[in-house]
Amino acid sequence: xxxxxxxxxxxxxxxxxxxxxxxxxxxxxxxxxxxxxxxxxxxxxxxxxxxxxxxxxxxxxxxxxxxxxxxxxxxxxxxxxxxxxxxxxxxxxxxxxxxxxxxxxxxxxxxxxxxxxxxxxxxxxxxxxxxxxxxxxxxxxxxxxxxxxxxxxxxxxxxxxxxxxxxxxxxxxxxxxxxxxxxxxxxxxxxxxxxxxxxxxxxxxxxxxxxxxxxxxxxxxxxxxxxxxxxxxxxxxxxxxxxxxxxxxxxxxxxxxxxxxxxxxxxxxxxxxxxxxxxxxxxxxxxxxxxxxxxxxxxxxxxxx
Numbered sequence: 001x002x003x004x005x006x007x008x009x010x011x012x013x014x015x016x017x018x019x020x021x022x023x024x025x026x027x028x029x030x031x032x033x034x035x036x037x038x039x040x041x042x043x044x045x046x047x048x049x050x051x052x053x054x055x056x057x058x059x060x061x062x063x064x065x066x067x068x069x070x071x072x073x074x075x076x077x078x079x080x081x082x083x084x085x086x087x088x089x090x091x092x093x094x095x096x097x098x099x100x101x102x103x104x105x106x107x108x109x110x111x112x113x114x115x116x117x118x119x120x121x122x123x124x125x126x127x128x129x130x131x132x133x134x135x136x137x138x139x140x141x142x143x144x145x146x147x148x149x150x151x152x153x154x155x156x157x158x159x160x161x162x163x164x165x166x167x168x169x170x171x172x173x174x175x176x177x178x179x180x181x182x183x184x185x186x187x188x189x190x191x192x193x194x195x196x197x198x199x200x201x202x203x204x205x206x207x208x209x210x211x212x213x214x215x216x217x218x219x220x221x222x223x224x225x226x227x228x229x230x231x232x233x234x235x236x237x238x239x240x241x242x243x244x245x246x247x248x249x250x251x252x253x254x255x256x257x258x259x260x261x262x263x264x265x266x267x268x269x270x271x272x273x274x275x276x277x278x279x280x281x282x283x284x285x286x287x288x289x290x291x292x293x294x295x296x297x298x299x300x301x302x303x304x305x
Contacts, residue, residue, distance in 0.1 A: 008044070008045065008079040008105075009045075009079065009081075009106065009136065009138075009163060009164055009187040009205070010187060010205040010206050011045060011205070011206040011220070011223045012043060012045065012193070012196075012206055012207060012212050012216070012219040012220045012222070012223050013043070013045035013046065013047050013079075013081065013189065013206065013207065013208040013209070013212065014038045014043050014045070014046055014047070014209075014210070014212035014213045014216060014219070015047040015050045015051065015208050015209055015210040015212070015213065016031065016034055016035065016038075016046055016047065016048055016050070016070070016210075016213055017034070017051070017054070017210055017213060017261060017264055017265055017268070018031065018051075018054055018055075018066055019031050019034070019265075019274050019275075019276070020276060020278040020279060020280055021276055021278065022276045022278055024278060024280050026062060026065070026066065027274070027275065027276065028065075028066070028069050030273070030274050030275060030276075031066065031069060031070065031073070032069070032073045033273055033274075034213055034268070034273060034274075035070060035073045035074060036073070037216070037273065038212065038213060038216040039074065039077050041216040041217045041220065041304060042216065042220040043078065043212060043216045043219070043220060044078045044079065045078055045079045045080075045081070045206075045208075046070065046074065046078050046079070046080050046081070047080075047081045047083060047108060047208050048066065048067050048080060048081070048082050048083065048104075049063060049066060049067060049083040049084070050081070050082075050083035050108055050140075050208065051083065052083065052085040052110050052140070052142070054279065054280075055083055055085060056085065057279075057280035058280070060095070063095070064098055064099075064102060067080075067082055067099055067102050067103075067104060068102045068103070071102055071103035072103075079106070080103065080104050080105050080106075081104070081105065081106045081107065081108050081138070081208070082099040082104035082106070082107055082108065083107075083109075083110070083140070084096055084099065084108065084109045084110070084129070085109070085110035085112075085140075086112065087112045087113050089112070089124065089125045089128040089129070090128075092109065092112070092125065092128070092129050093128055093129055093132045093133055096129055096132075096133035096135065097132070097133055099133075099135075100133055100135050104135065105135070105136070106135055106136040106137065106138065107129065107133065107135050107136070107137045107138065108137075108138045108166055108208075109126065109129055109137055109138065109139065109140060110140045110142065111125075111139075111140070111142075111147070111148070112125045119148070119152050119155060119156070122148070122152075122156060123155075123156055123159045123160060126139070126156065126160045126162060127159070127160050130160055130161055130162065136163040136164075137162050138162060138163060138164040138165055138166055138187065138189075139153070139156065139157070139162050139164075139165045139166075140165075140166050140168070141153070141165055141167045141168055141169065141191075142168045143168060143169050143170075143174075150174055150177035150178045150180070150181040151181055153165070153178045153181055153182065154181030154182050154183065157182045157184070157186065158182075158183075162186070163186060163187055164186045164187030164188060164189065164205075165178060165186060165187075165188050165189065166190075166191050166208050167188065167189065167190055167191060167199070167204075168190075168191035168192075169191075170192070170195075171195055171198065172190045172195045172198040172199050172202065172204075175188060175190060175198070175202050175204060176202035176203065179202060179203045179204070187205050188202075188204035188205055189204060189205060189206050189207055189208045190204060190206075190207045190208075190209075191207070191208060191209060192207065192209050192211070192245075192248070193207045193211040193212055193215075193222070193238075193241040193244075194211070194238060194241040194242040194244070194245055195207070196219075196222055196223070196238060196241070197222070197226065197234060197235065197238050200226055206223055207219065209248070210248060210261050210264045211241055211244045211247065211248060211264070213264065213268070214244065214247070214264060214268060214299060214302060214303050214304075215240070215241060215244060215302055215303070215304055216304060217304045218240050218241055218304065219237075219241065221233070221237045222234050222237035222238055222241065225237060240302070243298075243302060244267075244298070244302050246263060246294075246295070247261070247263030247264050247266075247267050247295060247298065247299065248261050248263060248264060249263075262277065262279065262287055262295070263295040263298075263299075264299075265277040265278075265279065266287070266292055266295035266296050266299060267295055267296065267298065267299020267300070267303060268299065268303075269296065269299075270296035270297070270299040270300045271299060271300055271303040273303075277292075
């Protein structure tokens, strides 16, 4: 029997980077290789279009093409959460309905508008998506972009039947506060695999992170060891994932700051999983040669082949 979706919104989810060729066209073959690889290593949850900066460089047709291809390639082997960001509720609903038709199991919805947006507008936005798309929906908490206070998160989830949150705060700093503010069971994920034990200890359920695209077995092992009560095994897995932190943390002075995880892309190139580290509108050339080599060496060391 296939578990209910609520039971599947837990554990290690791989946030899949969208690959591009050097000419900035989509590399769907590369996308398929990443998906096949993480599924073969036990990952049963994927987030597609989960990086809003990356997704915003795609046209609507490209977003639909990426998600449709991912659903087809997955073939029912994993739960697929589709990332959605739009400042207009009508557009968000339209895209969400298309994502549902293409086979998404749930939505990860970023805040609309800009910092300082009134909570009433945020509530109206999520209400429209949940009501009109009719897919389980998670709030994407991105403190480097737009974010709500724990109290506002609690009010949002009181007003709207959201099923969970991806908490992108470094160190899962406000994760436990959000869970207390919500006051009901939800699927709380951290956005960093190396913060997963903090998330689980605070009442969360797992991680949605691009590191799992490089180290799927270790990301899954952390969850398995924790569930089995093997603290030493879980801590060992997290310490290994922590070594990959530089791959998802751009130096603030670099031109790559704000580029969707250039280190992960370089790491995947280093072991032949991707053919190019290109990101739409930028390229690996924006990273210093020294740092690029560091990322590739680290990726080659940590990648699970």
